Amino acid sequence: MARRLGRPKGGQALLTRDRILTTALRIVDDEGVAALSMRRLATELGVDPMAIYHHLSGKHALLVGLTEIVFQQLRLPPVDDTPWQEQVRTFARAYRSLTQTHPNLVLYLVTDAEARKNERVSMANELLYAALARAGLPPEMIVGAADLLVDYLNGFALGESSASTARASPRAELDIRLEEHYRPEQFPVMHRVLSSLSERDRAADIEAGLDIIVAGIEALARREL
Amino acid sequence: MARRLGRPKGGQALLTRDRILTTALRIVDDEGVAALSMRRLATELGVDPMAIYHHLSGKHALLVGLTEIVFQQLRLPPVDDTPWQEQVRTFARAYRSLTQTHPNLVLYLVTDAEARKNERVSMANELLYAALARAGLPPEMIVGAADLLVDYLNGFALGESSASTARASPRAELDIRLEEHYRPEQFPVMHRVLSSLSERDRAADIEAGLDIIVAGIEALARREL
DNA sequence: ACCTGAACACCGTTCAAGT
DNA sequence: ACCTGAACACCGTTCAAGT
DSSP, X not given: OOOOOSSOOTTSOOOOHHHHHHHHHHHHHHHOGGGOOHHHHHHHHTSOGGGGGGTSSSXXXXXXXXXXXXXXXXXXXXXXXXXXXXXHHHHHHHHHHHHHHOXXXXXXXXXXXXXXXXXXXXXXXXXXXXXXXXXXXOHHHHHXXXXXXXXXXXXXXXXXXXXXXXXXXXXXXXXXXXXXXXOTTTOHHHHHHHHTOOTTTTOOOHHHHHHHHHHHHHHHHHHHO | OOOOOSSOOTTSOOOOHHHHHHHHHHHHHHHOGGGOOHHHHHHHHTSOXXXXXXXXXXXXXXXXXXXXXXXXXXXXXXXXXXXXXXXXXXXXXXXXXXXXXXGGGHHHHTTOGGGGGSHHHHHHHHHHHHHHHHTTOOHHHHHHHHHHHHHHHHHHHHHHHHHHHHOSOGGGHHHIIIIIIOOTTTOHHHHHHHHTOOTTTTOOOHHHHHHHHHHHHHHHHHHHO
16 A cells, blocks of 8 residues: 555545544554554554654653543543442442553553543542542541542552453462462461352452442541531 | 673672662662663673573563562561551551652552562461451451452552652642642532641541541441441 | 654664683 | 673654655
8 A cells, every 4th residue: 555645635534633542542452552652553544653743742642642532431420419328439430440441551540640630530539529528528538538449449450450461360360379379377367268268259349349448438427426 | 891701700790680680679769660771781780781681581570570579578567466457557558668668660569460479478468367357357358358458558659659750749739739620610529628628638648548448347347246 | 734754872682602 | 601792673753854
């Protein structure tokens, strides 16, 4: 196929920031961030590598752009009067579904310092703050609880993403933990706890963590009365 | 200075895995992971880049080695009968001091899937599991609570490290949040909560999160009785 | 305004050779 | 056994030039 020269003629696909980001996200989702190079991306787009620099200032801007379009997917119901516990869980699940959809980008999603400037993220945070306020927490505890939840979700997302890329069968993890490392003589408690679990119990999920966080907030709110 | 040729003579510093890792960790701590290249590391060590491959199989092995020697620093008191709440906090603080000492390596520390194979990490986990068992949690909740705590600590560490590298003055964050983004018309709850806080209250710390987690565990343990 | 193409200064790693 | 040095196949990005 012949390379286009100069500005594209009529029917051809224009190179736009959006088309660049969409293509880049597909590469990342399919093959990981390591596979995303400016040169590779240019090939995929059918342009010279330097053409990209006209729409994005560099590779860093490209990755920030990717987190941006992913965070755009974050949709939460408006603030209303459903029980605050349910709203906290809704927030968590919405955030988790984002990181679950783009496991290869998780490292950048949880690291991106600009994320809070994203409007969708701010709207989600507003919902979370409102829920925690209705739980009866004083201001400084609201911030503490929100930070706990977000940090937990980030940590969970990281674990989930590196687990899926590093391990062949996630269901075998329990056995690996037990047989290879946690010999009863050396680690009695871990061995006892883990052997008493069936695989079913061990379904790693955010719900177990959310149960504890919600119960903790309830308890601290009661003490404030 | 003249390059050494062939195997080093008597008085010269031998190239060892340990010396390589120590030097690499210094580069990472001082200048970040981006500054750590095989070639740069070799220069620092006074050898040819390829000499390193004799002691470590490649760059990935180098980074895994770095997380390994950092996790070796994790020291916790043996399992005893101090209140479980205090033990959970001790675990959290010990882990946090590790990530705080090597902020530039945090991304790799929280991502390293091999970490749990580390003996020091296992010993720390044994302490944590023992504390949670004494809290009165059933086995599946022990695992859930331990995962919550570790995920939280990983997420917290990430936030702390990217905050320190991305922001000039961490104390100014509150103002930035308020004035630039959270206009009262659009985000009433966040604006109200954040403006009622003094900088003192906002000292981002793990203790606020630990308070909630501990209270949550207490509450769930009570329900199990 | 938008894209090209050569060039620069880097990478990690393979492979054959030195001592 | 341990280290060297050239070479290969990549990077991101600057800069001058084309249409």
